[in-house]
Amino acid sequence: MSSKASKFDLVISGVGGQGAILASDIIGKSAVLENYNVRAAETHGMAQRGGSVVNHVRIGCDLGSMIPLKGADCLLALEPVEALRYIDSLADDGVVIMNTEAVHPVTVTTGKAEYPDVESIVAELRKTHRVIAFNATEKAAEAGSRQAMNVVLVGAVSNFLPIKTETLLERVKEMVPPKTIDTNVKAFEMGRSMVE
């Protein structure tokens, strides 16, 4: 059950450096422009150095920025393991949108831990939730740059947000480096078309 205190609660998870903050900024700024109150929480500092990161974005909320357990309407995961790690934040009727491109942590590259099979992660998530899973990094590469992966996923989640697509697209154009606008607009549209 999502909280009564907010219209739409979004959790964005990923790895430090993947662009989770830009993704939440595009959404947060757009929501403010559509006259919503917004509360967001971000990971900065030590955990950012290649660690697991999670942002909360609450649209239409004027209280705290932290989404209660099983309160999120959507979990947007920039990395597969980071989808499963934060699944407790998602409401039973919430939707997972996830990138299937794995980023191996140092614990895996040095052989101290195993990285699970990505298909089995998706299957595990599907046992309890609606899951939209695709390789957003490849889509971004098709659009022109692998780094636009975060914007592909913003495009995908735009189908669920209570925000107009144009408002989001305008923010994308405004907030990415000027030279990469075309790539990012394409990335957004490719992501948006991934949801039936």
Add this chain to the structure above:
Amino acid sequence: MNTREYMLGNVAIARGIVEGGGRVISGYPGTPSSEIVDTLSKMKERDFYVEWSVNEKVAMEVATGAAMTGVRSVVTMKHVGLNVAADPLMTLSYMGVKGGMVVIVADDPGCHSSQNEQDTRKYSEFSLMPCLDPSTPQEAKDMIPYAFELSEKFELPVIFRPTTRISHGKADIELGEITEHRVQAKFEKDTSRWVMVPSNAVVRHPHLLSIQDGIREELEISPWNELTIKEDSKIGVIAAGIASVYAKEAIENLGVSASYLKIGAYPVPEGLIKKMYEQVDTVLVIEELEPIVEDRCKIIAKDMESSVKIIGKTDGTVPRVGELNVDHCVKALADVFEIESGLPEIKEIEMELPPRPPAMCAGCSHRATYYAMKKVFGKNAVFPSDIGCYTLGIQNGTVDTTLCMGASIPVASGIYHSGEKQPICCSIGDSTFFHTGMNGLLNAVYNKANITVAILDNRITAMTGHQPNPGMGLTSTGEVTKEINLEQLCHGLGAEFVEVVDSFDVKATIEAFKRAKDYEGTSVIISKQPCIIYARRTGVRLTPFKVDHDKCVGCRMCVNLGCPAIEFDKETKKSTINTTCTGCGLCAEVCKFDAIKEVQK
């Protein structure tokens, strides 16, 4: 016109400083406080002075000097920084100020990026300075101009205490007017005010106590406290700072009726608390970290001979450690109301997930220095370390101790003087050395500690977001200034063995560490190489490396460096280098089979 902007809490606080007419702003970086001075430093048009000081004590004293002249000043730091600045703080409360002074101390409940989770409100009680505790980023911005006014009214600095969720939260912020606070700085001589010799201090202490009632009365009617009485309920909730919004959401979600007092300023509003006691027979106190409001509530109840029951941390209903959230509040409220919490059941994830701790970046020069250090000193040596990115060397076995800023060298000295037989090599970053490492080196040389000190000089304060420091030759605003030479500085502190090496020249670094280890006395190695993130941001590009799979035998020497750019394929038993390689070349250096080469263009 829409004046609402989506901002980071710390950016909103910086805006509050501008709106309130702050003239001198100093600070030392520390998560979650750093973006306040960062934001002010980056502003193109400024009618204020802003600096990164070398540590929090110095920053506090700079802001104090400014406030003595009548202008408004601010000092920023993280919670543990206030321990460093506690010496000026405790006498500054006797001395007081002329211009408004705000002491911004950002707390980190849950230790997201800190070595402890101490509660700055305790320093407010201790120093007798009032404290403001925002519940939202908007309130954080709005509190700053108020804090200047309050400080000037009572001629006493005001502590302002955001937490991680305020400083690193984002929200839509309604901007305010910029105050036209134009005061000409003028230091007026007055030894009774500015010279805290015993004869003056004994007069200022009772003065400080005498203004407490006035401060309490002023804060009681401030907009930061808010009381709602529910006549149909015998239960009341008192919640402070950010916990007040969590408590509000929990009350709404449970649909219960309770009188509610939000507290945003200390000393606590005794009148409002007493008013609540007239209505209720049970009070649940919700606050992050220490039971400060809770203890005050108990004292007030005892003084009134009220039979009201006070529930909170002492009885275990509300956690005393870590961050609070809505779920904690729902649970505590359900306990008090004796109803079902309705909290969801959380099932264990059946799949084993690989941990993803923060790690040194691909191409981080600290990895190269640690490799050379470990190679020379061996894994049985003792490696005291310090606070910065290099603390992540905990994964490499070269961080045996981390206590607080600057502790590496004194801890190493203490271990040496205890008679420990293993060699001792400590590590400290450039900014941390300037902060409080220098005194430790002076002490080590003076007291003849036979240790090696490695200064990991990555030419910037990296962990907190790349702030300039005295070694860079740049001020906070990017102005060129005297570049402090670390080598000369170490010599000045008495060290005779000081060698400077390029961190990426592994062979030379190893040779230097060997000489340092053999040296009888305190030896210093300065391992110099810019932070790779900052270097790349300023356009530096090195040629990346790749593995020749015909030559790779799968020995994993390169993999064991723990570089995120190096992966090991379990099927083929070969290493590969991924796209995050920045070209530091350390892996090529350690490969015994000559299998790692620069990518040919």
